[in-house]
Amino acid sequence: MVLHNEPMDARHFDLLKGCDPAELGRRLKAVRLTKGMTQSDVAGDAMSVAYLSRMESGQRRPTAKVLVEIAQRLEVSIEELLGETMPREIDEIRLTLDYAELSLESGEPHEALTHVHRALERLESSPAGALMERARFLNARAQEALGHTDEALDELEGLVGGGASGLLRVKAGIALSRVYRESGDFGRAIDTGEHILADLAESGLDSCDEAVQLAVTIAAAYFERGDAGHAVRICRAAIARAEALGSPTARASAYWNASAMQARRGDIVNAAPLAERALALLSEGQDTRNLARLRGELGHLQLALDPPDVEQAQKNLEKAAEELAWSSAAPADRAWTQLGLARARFLAGDLASSRGLSVEVREISDGIAPLAEAEARALEGQTYAAEGDMTQAARAYHEAVLLLSAVGADRGAAQLWFDLADLLEQVGQTEAARDAYKRAAASTGLRSRSSTPTRTLV
Numbered sequence: 001m002v003l004h005n006e007p008m009d010a011r012h013f014d015l016l017k018g019c020d021p022a023e024l025g026r027r028l029k030a031v032r033l034t035k036g037m038t039q040s041d042v043a044g045d046a047m048s049v050a051y052l053s054r055m056e057s058g059q060r061r062p063t064a065k066v067l068v069e070i071a072q073r074l075e076v077s078i079e080e081l082l083g084e085t086m087p088r089e090i091d092e093i094r095l096t097l098d099y100a101e102l103s104l105e106s107g108e109p110h111e112a113l114t115h116v117h118r119a120l121e122r123l124e125s126s127p128a129g130a131l132m133e134r135a136r137f138l139n140a141r142a143q144e145a146l147g148h149t150d151e152a153l154d155e156l157e158g159l160v161g162g163g164a165s166g167l168l169r170v171k172a173g174i175a176l177s178r179v180y181r182e183s184g185d186f187g188r189a190i191d192t193g194e195h196i197l198a199d200l201a202e203s204g205l206d207s208c209d210e211a212v213q214l215a216v217t218i219a220a221a222y223f224e225r226g227d228a229g230h231a232v233r234i235c236r237a238a239i240a241r242a243e244a245l246g247s248p249t250a251r252a253s254a255y256w257n258a259s260a261m262q263a264r265r266g267d268i269v270n271a272a273p274l275a276e277r278a279l280a281l282l283s284e285g286q287d288t289r290n291l292a293r294l295r296g297e298l299g300h301l302q303l304a305l306d307p308p309d310v311e312q313a314q315k316n317l318e319k320a321a322e323e324l325a326w327s328s329a330a331p332a333d334r335a336w337t338q339l340g341l342a343r344a345r346f347l348a349g350d351l352a353s354s355r356g357l358s359v360e361v362r363e364i365s366d367g368i369a370p371l372a373e374a375e376a377r378a379l380e381g382q383t384y385a386a387e388g389d390m391t392q393a394a395r396a397y398h399e400a401v402l403l404l405s406a407v408g409a410d411r412g413a414a415q416l417w418f419d420l421a422d423l424l425e426q427v428g429q430t431e432a433a434r435d436a437y438k439r440a441a442a443s444t445g446l447r448s449r450s451s452t453p454t455r456t457l458v
Helices: 010-018 021-034 039-043 049-056 064-074 078-082 087-105 109-125 129-145 149-161 166-182 186-203 209-225 228-245 248-264 268-282 288-304 310-324 331-347 351-365 370-386 390-405 411-426 430-443
Strands: none
Touching: 021 039, 021 049, 021 064, 021 078, 039 049, 039 064, 064 078, 087 109, 087 129, 109 129, 129 149, 129 166, 149 166, 166 186, 166 209, 186 209, 209 228, 209 248, 228 248, 248 268, 248 288, 268 288, 288 310, 288 331, 310 331, 331 351, 331 370, 351 370, 370 390, 370 411, 390 411, 390 430, 411 430
16 A cells, blocks of 8 residues: 655654764665565656665765655655654653563563563664653663673663763662672772752752652662761761651651661661651552561561560561562562571571572572672571581581672671681681671771881882
8 A cells, every 4th residue: 555645744854864874774775675665666657766875875865845855755754764762652661661661670571671672673763752761761770780880870870971861860870889789899889879869959959759769869879888977977968858847758768778877887776766657658659569578677677676576577578579579679678588587497496498588599690799699608508507416507608708709898707707606606616707807897998017017119
């Protein structure tokens, strides 16, 4: 069937004037070849084959009249030749991205990635700026959920540095700061977040929920870098802003991060109520992943109480594990939740279940969360020791040492080195315990000072 294209309107003239001749030429050639037509078939009496050939190679831009003639002969719309996405196609691409986001929220990052790639393929030939940005952001989220840190960083850096628009840039900035932090690059995590916060202040978007979430993400990076005082000040300011906004999501984010920092400072009594308040606020929303992570965080806090609230911790951690299975959670999130549940089972006296969950932690992480894997192996050793099998316990502790040796020096590693030192002493491994104590000190920044004077070379 032949399409009877109407004369080009002003919109088409603008598209033709602004299009890249090389891209238009490639599109003309691709459509012609798809139709099985030769250059002579398309040129007909309206133009020379040489003129059409120069258009296909990008050396000439067609006039409006010639483009209408080509579209008529190829039986396609002018919009298709100009690369304008048709309304129906926009809806189809948007639906594909909706499926990708739904797959992420239901814990199927592989499926999400498949949908995203389909959308990106269609967007290559039918560009639509906002949809392309959304597709790239979902691609980054899927890559992060799969543990592909480099791929996620590449995509997020492109979105943040390439001028992604409005709130999507803020969301990409939050994700980028988080991924930098989780990969140990605290400096970049802070710089990225603060740069976007400054832009938000200038544009008047510094009162949105995402701005509050970005602030507490930055605070977490400051804390991990060792500046606990500044991190807490940022969190307090974020809580004040969140309260002013009256948004459950923003307030939950602020309370959650404040709780985590209080806990790491050793103030468990004040940390637990903050986490409980955040949990109640977040339950009002639909953010499955963050709700699950928060439940897990609360479970860890309850285990750290003196005495630990094992029953409530176990309930929160079990619920968190269920919710993470139906979310876009990364392997690291699931590994830490399983580790908390394994600890709860150990404290409840269910040694076999604790050991089984510890094995699952290593399987889920598969190198993505080495500190969690090391802690899981140490916990396995504790289950063996509780059963009186000191040989298996010592073997598990030594494997934990090997895993922890590959982890950089930070607060979490220092604590586990200290714990391992005590556990190794209990199974008679005095020399290994002494080494673990030294590593614990080194991870906190302490170094031995030589008593021998340094000789000066003259």
